[in-house]
Each structure stands twice: as C-alpha cells, then as structure tokens.
Amino acid sequence: xxxxxxxxxxxxxxxxxxRLSCAASGSIFSYNIMGWYRQAPGKQRELVAHITSGGSTxxxxxxxxxxxxxxxxxxxxxxxxxxxxxxxxxxxYYCNLLIRNYNYWGQGTQVTVSS
Numbered sequence: 001x002x003x004x005x006x007x008x009x010x011x012x013x014x015x016x017x018x019r020l021s022c023a024a025s026g027s028i029f030s031y032n033i034m035g036w037y038r039q040a041p042g043k044q045r046e047l048v049a050h051i052t053s054g055g056s057t058x059x060x061x062x063x064x065x066x067x068x069x070x071x072x073x074x075x076x077x078x079x080x081x082x083x084x085x086x087x088x089x090x091x092x093y094y095c096n097l098l099i100r101n102y103n104y105w106g107q108g109t110q111v112t113v114s115s
Contacts, residue, residue: 009109
C-alpha cells in the first residue's frame, strides 16, 4: 500500500512564494515518476510538473521559469517550489506517484493566491 502525504499549501499574495512537499511511504519501486497536478474550481485536473527517479523534469508551460520540482529519493519526497505566484495559480494541488502505470494520489492541498 502506498500513501502520499502533502504539506505546504496556504494563502499568499500575488508575487509571493510557497513550497509544497509530498512524502511517499509503502511499497515504492526504485523507478517511478513523482509529480504535481492541480485542479481549479470548474476546471479539469492538469499536470503542473513531474520528475523521474533519475531527475528528468517536465513542466506545464504556464509554470515554467516560475516553479521548480525536485525530489529526495532517499526520503521518497518530492517538492514543488513556487515563485512569482499569480491568482490563476489558485487551485487544489495534488501529489502524484506513478509506478508501473499505476497512479497514486495525495489528498490535495489548497493553494490560494490573492491579487
């Protein structure tokens, strides 16, 4: 059984920064992809960024150059550093772990950016 525990969401003013963390526990294979998705009210869940266990990254165009994803494999933890936040970044952010084509999800953490 795999569990994902997220932390770090909150309320911030536009231009501010937040750092999200997600710790995975359970049966985790050495090769996996960890990432962050977000879902704003009335919109579909979308990929924000992901990172492989080897360190390769992929970002949504809307967050590139503002957000940085990283991971600590020894701790099975993924981080999302979010800078220059905009009101349109407001959403529930979900941690994702992909292992052998199976997706695991965190419970979600709210990020609200005020203008």
